[in-house]
Amino acid sequence: MSKAHPPELKKFMDKKLSLKLNGGRQVQGVLRGFDPFMNLVMDDCLEMAPGGIQNTIGMVVSTKRRCQLHLHTISEDRHIFNSIHQCHHTF
Template sequence: MSRVSSPELKKFMDKRILIHVQGGRKVTGVLRGFDIFLNLVVDDASDESTAGDKKSIGMVVIRGNSVTSVSTLSA
């Protein structure tokens, strides 16, 4: 019986993060939760896909299979 390991995202919890999503989109926000499939719950999220434009999108769930990278933003 194999055990599924959880993603190493605990260090990002309740911190402001930058998420790169397939299709060149970028989302910033505060990580509130995640699961073993890397689905992310992001609060106070903003879509920053277009250059210089930041659109507030509230609380969102980002599907794990569309995430290409996650990094913290310095406070």
């Protein structure tokens, strides 16, 4: 049986990402740090609320238990995704 490997997050450091959290919440921000347990630190975050509303929330620390991780790098245009990396964690 093969063991799942965590995604290589170094290439996402200091890049603007979109992160989908459990419960349908989504935030966009700059990845500032992570650890081997898939805990993430993102800065300059916006919560993408329903209806297109964006709430400035600053720094987000997300544990792997709180998110189903979908990471997308966002170009300066904010409408074009440069690359997509997905990793699904279920507990």
